[in-house]
Amino acid sequence: MKWYYKSFIALFIICMAGGLVNSANHYHGLYKNEQYRANKAESLANQRQATIDDMQVRQRDISALDIKHTGELADAKGMIERLRGDVINGHEQMQFNATCSKTVSGSLRDAESQKHKAGAELSYFRLRDGINVATNQVNYQQNFIRLQCLR
Numbered sequence: 001m002k003w004y005y006k007s008f009i010a011l012f013i014i015c016m017a018g019g020l021v022n023s024a025n026h027y028h029g030l031y032k033n034e035q036y037r038a039n040k041a042e043s044l045a046n047q048r049q050a051t052i053d054d055m056q057v058r059q060r061d062i063s064a065l066d067i068k069h070t071g072e073l074a075d076a077k078g079m080i081e082r083l084r085g086d087v088i089n090g091h092e093q094m095q096f097n098a099t100c101s102k103t104v105s106g107s108l109r110d111a112e113s114q115k116h117k118a119g120a121e122l123s124y125f126r127l128r129d130g131i132n133v134a135t136n137q138v139n140y141q142q143n144f145i146r147l148q149c150l151r
Helices: 003-089 108-113 118-149
Strands: none
Touching (some): 003 118
16 A cells, blocks of 8 residues: 555544544533533532421421410410309409508408409409410510521
8 A cells, every 4th residue: 555545544543533532522521511510400409408308397396386385375264264264153262462541440341342343353364364375475486586596
């Protein structure tokens, strides 16, 4: 074979090898870009899943807190209603620690006049119920802040 055929074949083989190297380099770059994108997407998915898991834990905590305080409030209201019923039925008696400004000789009629009025009982139970509700709300908010905000 003549030398220019040999050099043409060698040049052809070198060009083919160069093309293969160039193609390999091109597709390797595409592979690296796709791998980077996939890793970034996986990292984002993991981050979002962690956020979802955290939100679910917080929802469970808030639900448990709500159940606890709702139960405490229902118990307090039930206790007040039982006490109110006992006072109305005469099983229990309300006593107030009060002092009178004038002294009257001890007679049965005077003792009767020192009893509280019926409206006082109703006001007492309303106030006690309101205090229980307000206390429960404050406790709920404190627990919520402790469990959710200070985490």
